[in-house]
Ligand code: UD1
């Protein structure tokens with residue numbers, strides 16, 4: 001049966017003490033909302049609807065950036081979680097499948113857990129995701145009898161006895177679209193908070209002889225973010241999980257606890273990642289590549305057999321083909337390096353295309369920016385760029401061409417040519433010692449005065 005998602009993201013998140021809406025704070029270099037969207041997308045849903053409210057335009061923009069097919073609806077004012085879900089009714093009331101409700105500020109729900117909820121729908125009309133809480137605090141409590149969920153009681157409305165229950169509500173809920181909206185129309189706000197609670201649904205289902213059930217998951221999956229403290233904890237939890245996943249997938253991490261991943265980092269089997277490596281967004285590392293210590297990578301692709309670092313920085317648009325070597329103190333941005341290119345040391349390559357097996361000497365700079373516009377440098381195959389060459393773009397260096405060390409290349413270099421772009425050297429015999437003697441006498445004269 002088809003499934004759609006409703007992700008609640010209208011809340012203000014006042015305890016974050018921030019101008020940024022809560023769901024746009026980052027964990028693993030991605031907004032919290034993108035974590036929920038990633039989990040949802042793993043189930044290949046028909047539709048994903050995000051309910052926005054506080055800073056709706058910003059939240060909608062972020063949802064669309066994740067995937068333009070995500071739809072957003074506005075909840076204004078915010079009258080509770082059932083009211084929030086009801087905002088999606090115009091889009092989903094006629095949807096002939098299941099709906100799963102997720103929270104935008106709960107980044108760790110696993111797709112396997114969501115799938116387990118779908119499977120449990122074979123036995124129950126309404127399925128709620130619960131967890132055994134070490135400290136149940138102010139969570140809603142699940143009142144069960146046997147396999148059946150009788151009702152959910154919100155902390156504010158619970159009795160002392162109910163507060164002893166440790167099985168808590170995560171907020172995630174699954175039922176057919178038809179039933180969800182039918183039951184929501186019966187929800188009242190006669191509770192302590194005078195809100196329309198989504199948590200009323202199990203009891204309402206039971207009242208019409210439908211069954212409700214619970215799927216449980218580990219508490220770590222339901223970790224919600226309400227404060228900066230929890231945001232930091234969520235980051236630590238995310239990194240710990242990402243490291244374990246990488247190791248399990250056959251990636252070598254020589255010092256796992258010093259490597260930082262983004263939500264969308266992809267690393268192939270048998271890649272080796274050294275210590276203190278930081279992955280920003282949109283990095284893919286193919287099988288067998290090696291990233292040595294202290295590298296910073298973002299928006300780049302590293303192919304099989306390539307070796308990067310130590311101390312290299314790959315910025316957005318850096319594309320390294322097979323067996324490329326990038327060494328220490330090299331920065332690469334918006335540049336394509338074909339197979340076997342070597343850029344060993346102290347170099348900036350920006351807005352460039354470099355042909356296969358070309359060697360870039362130490363201290364080379366592509367001078368890509370004239371203060372107003374960016375320009376491209378094109379270097380052919382098997383070229384040799386001498387150390388400390390300044391390539392003033394736009395400029396082209398041909399196949400098998402060579403630039404002399406220290407050259408400032410402002411004109412195109414034809415195939416197979418040697419380009420010399422520097423002042424001719426002049427040697428003045430004996431002048432070094434004369435000059436030194438003179439400087440020393442000047443210093444001595446100053447010292448005595
Ligand atoms: C909710 C549950 C509670 C559960 C807890 C788990 C209800 C009534 N209670 O409580 O049983 O244990 O989550 O964390 O559902 N939101 C909207 N519009 C609204 C209200 C909320 O979009 O009008 C969004 C919030 O942005 C948030 C989510 O829904 O992402 C949950 O709302 P929140 O106010 O945090 O509910 P809790 O009191 O934590």
Ligand code: MG
Nearest residue numbers: 105224225226
């Ligand atoms: Mg909450």
